[in-house]
Amino acid sequence: MTTVSTAETQHGLGSRLAALAKIVELGQGRVDPALITEAAQLLLRAGDRLKLSSDHTVVALAGGTGSGKSSLFNAISGLELSPTGARRPTTARTHACVWGIDGASPLLDWLQIQWRHRFARASALDRGESQLHGLILLDLPDHDSIRALTDPEAHRLIQLADLVVWVLDPQKYADASVHRRYIAELTGHDAVTVFVLNQADRLTSEERAECAGDLEELLRREGVARPRVVTTSATTGEGVEGLKAVLAESVTARRAAYQRLEADLDRLVARLAKDLPEMLRVEPAVDGARRAALVDALCDAIGVSALGEAMENVYGVRSVSWVGWPYARWAGRVRPDPLKSLRLGAVKDDIRGLVGSSVTAQPAEVDNAVTALSDGLTAGMPEQWRDGVREAARSRSAEVPGALSAELAEVAPPLDRVPGWWWLLKIWQYLLVVMFAAGVAWAGAILAYGVFKAGRPPAEVLGDVALLPWVGLMMISVLGLGLFSAMASRNFVVLGAGRERxxxxxxxxxxxxxxxxxxxxQPVERELNRYNDFFGAMAATRR
Incomplete structure (x- = not known):
């Protein structure tokens, strides 16, 4: 049963650590850098520990100067391995006692325990203590030492140990430095933390019970939900066997390393969740309505509608010289220029400017459109991620106005482009002009030769007065046909201008x-997907 439980724990921890690695990757620039650094350190520490011996449990005895920590270390090991005495600090370097040395050396190297401070229990001494096989017991330097190197070493090994045993004495068990610097940092580590009230021989049974109860209450107030408190006396040996039993339980289960990493991970995830209080999954794709609104806003920024209207007007004005009835156009020359009357000269200049890319989209309008899109997509997201989506939306905003203007220059038609049907209609109109002129000449010849007898006509039809009404009817028909085709073409011009626009x-x-x-x-959707992936990773790190 223990093997199955450990395998399940390892699998669950591996999945959570993989999710944490994703948080480190995705959280860059979005999460407190200190938390990201701490998460990366935890991943490194977990990776190193999980590669090393799972048959050994690292137990650190930690405590202040004078707590009897080294004496307790010697009492548990049954050997005088760590120096004891009134001199302070007593322990300057970490000592290690190993029950079952095979496979422990890489783990001791990782812990940076010096070779001369490593001790192995001989098999003869291990008789009756097989339940401790796999225990690596560390006697840490005093945490309140005045020596510069010892306190940091104690802090480092407290972070690396699978299980921490805090050795406190009756006089200083409420020492603020211990609680502030260490115990408060191990909130949620109940399963891998043991508190030893040492030097119990100095207390009466009533005082011992009172101190133990007071310590438990103090620990609960500081967030240790289920404190494990053991009373011992390294001097008399009282309670040492009980402490050994607690250690043997962890060593036999082979789960302390996983429990410690899980506790570290739980605490880090809680801090991440506190830093990101509101995390809701968002739609990772920009919906059609918002995308259409963005396109509308960008089209307004570049003035697409205004350009279309201007092109429509210019199309209509230019058609006058092509598809209008020539006689009406010639007669109109005595009137003001229709371009000037329509006030379209400036419009044509604007069109030429747009075609030449001299006019660009308004950057402020582009920025407003982009901001409106990002703000509409990030409702309910944490502030850091809203800023991230906004930054993604604006990541290329400086390029947008120029790109819009370049696209406009490509799509705007040349001002001198003439539709093919304009040519055909102009030929038709001038053919009618020629026919009308021919009719006028014919009618004049009939009048000259047939009516006024100016001479002999070159041909009979040029002097036949009876043909005069038919020639007049032909001229009227040509004029009517010309005017009709001109009006019809104007309708086609209006339709064509609308189609062009x-x-x-x-x-x-x-x-x-x-x-x-x-x-x-695309940049916005990448950021939204990054947020959702981060959201999923956060959920996967929780138990």
Missing amino acids: DRLERDMRRRVDLLAQDMVV
Whole structure:
């Protein structure tokens, strides 16, 4: 049963650590850098520990100067391995006693225990203590030492140990430095923390019970939900066997290393969750309505509608010189220029400017459109991630106005382009002009030769007065046909101008949509997917 439980624990821890690695990768720039650094350190520590011996449990005896920690270390090991005495600090370097040395050396190297401070229990001494096989017991330097090197070493090994045994004495068990620097940092580590009230021989049974109860209450107030308190006396040996039993339980289960890493991970995840209080999964794709609104706003920024209207007007004005009835156009020369009366000269200049890319999209309008998109997508997201989506949306905003103007220059038609049917209609109109002129000449010849007898006509038809009404009817028909074709062509021009405007606006909108997809939507969707992946990783790290 123990093997199955350990395997399940290891599998669950591996999945959670993989999720934490994803948090480190995705959280860069979005999460407190100190938390990201701490998470990366935990991943490194967990990776190192899980590669090393799982048959050994590292137990660290930690405590202040004078707590009797080294005496307790000697009492548990049954050997005088660690120096004891009134001199302070008593323990300057970490000592290690190993029950079952095979396979322990790489783990001791990782812990950076010096060779001369490593001790192995001989098999003869291990009789009756097989339950401790796999125990690596560390006697840490005093945590409150005035020596510069010992305190950091104690702190380092407290972070690396699978199980920490805090050795406290009756006089200083409420020492603020211990509780503030260490115990408060191990909240949630109940399963891998043991508290020993040592030097119990100095207390009466009533005082011992009172101190133990007071210590438990103090620990609960500091977040240790289920404190394990053991009273011992390294001097008399009282309680040492009970402490050995607690250690044997952890050693036999072979789960302390996983429990410690899980506790470290739980605490880190809680701090991450506190830093990101509201995390809701968001839709990772920009919906059609918001995308259409962005395209509309960008089209407004570049003035697509205004350009379309201007092109429509210029199309209509230019058609006058091509499809209008020539006689009406010639007569109109005595009146003011229709371009000036329509006030379209400036419009044509603007069109030329747009075609030459001298006019660009308004950066402020582009920025407003992009900001509106990001703000609409990030409702309910933590502030850091809202800022991230906004940054992603604006990541290429400086390029957008120029790109829009370039697209506009490509799509705007040349001002001198003439539709083919304009040519055909102009030929037809001038053919009617020639026919009308021929009719006038014919009627004049009949009048000259047939009515006024100016001479002999070159041909009979040029002097036949009876043909005069038919020639007049022909001239009237030509004029009517010319005026009708002119009016009909104006209707076709209006339809063509509308189609030209629709084509330009449709083509430009398509180009703006593609540009918005590449420069705005895709970066935003990548950031939204990054957020959802981070959200999923956060959920996967929880038990």
